[in-house]
Amino acid sequence: MRGRRIRAALVHEARLRWPVSADLNATLAGQRVLAVQRRAKYLLLRLTRGTLLVHLGMSGNLRLLPQASARLKHDHVEIQLDSGLALRLNDPRRFGSVLYTSEDPLAHPLLRELAPEPLEEGFDGAYLHAVTRRRRVAIKLLLLNSRLVTGVGNIYASEALLHARIRPRRAARTLKVADCTRLAAAIRRVLGAAIRAGGTTLRDYVGADGEPGYFRQRLYVYERAGLPCRRCRTPIRQITQGQRSTYYCPQCQQ
DNA sequence: ACGCCCTCCTGTTGGC
């Protein structure tokens, strides 16, 4: 998309996680895409005069395809380019978002307080140790708090804790430096491996290339309740934390 | 400040 000019923006359904601006077309038309970036799980389309922030939520998907191609059910927003292609957001659950800001996007209220990038410098045991002090919340729930850790969703939280050998219900404040060092390394390793595998397709996720991700085959605990742990063969347990499923190995994770 | 719960929404699955 870089270098293309936006011809028009169509909003078929404005009721996403946040209402899509009614002025989106007037705002975007004529602007050029200068760069495409990412911050946590937000995509940033840097435009001539501002930035379009896109979040896929749980079920969102972006496709870049000929503008004339048929619109699918749940195609909510379409950005038409001067190349004849159009970027379409399809999102059955509508937990995604499309927001425009003319200010510094990193200063936007939704991005301003996000935690450091886990794959950048500075995300290490010392960082995790610092943010887990005096927090009674279970470490697995802390990993889902985007003000403290970004990039780790429900799948990778369970996976990282398995690799770090930490029980998901353990109070964050009880983690020692050594635990935090293993956990930071496990998070980086899991995210890196998942990215290289193209992501984790549970049902219908496909990447920008239209291909599913293959990390599901490499999951150690997620969705494996009752199945043998891939490290020690002990049956994997499933529990609920914050109304979401957590999986862990009672033998490997102490 | 923290921690917990609720919410948004549609689609799929499993039990009866």
Added chain:
DNA sequence: TGCCAACAGGAGGGCG
């Protein structure tokens, strides 16, 4: 076959 409840990849908001 139909109906209903439970659950699903996220994460902000409000409350105590």
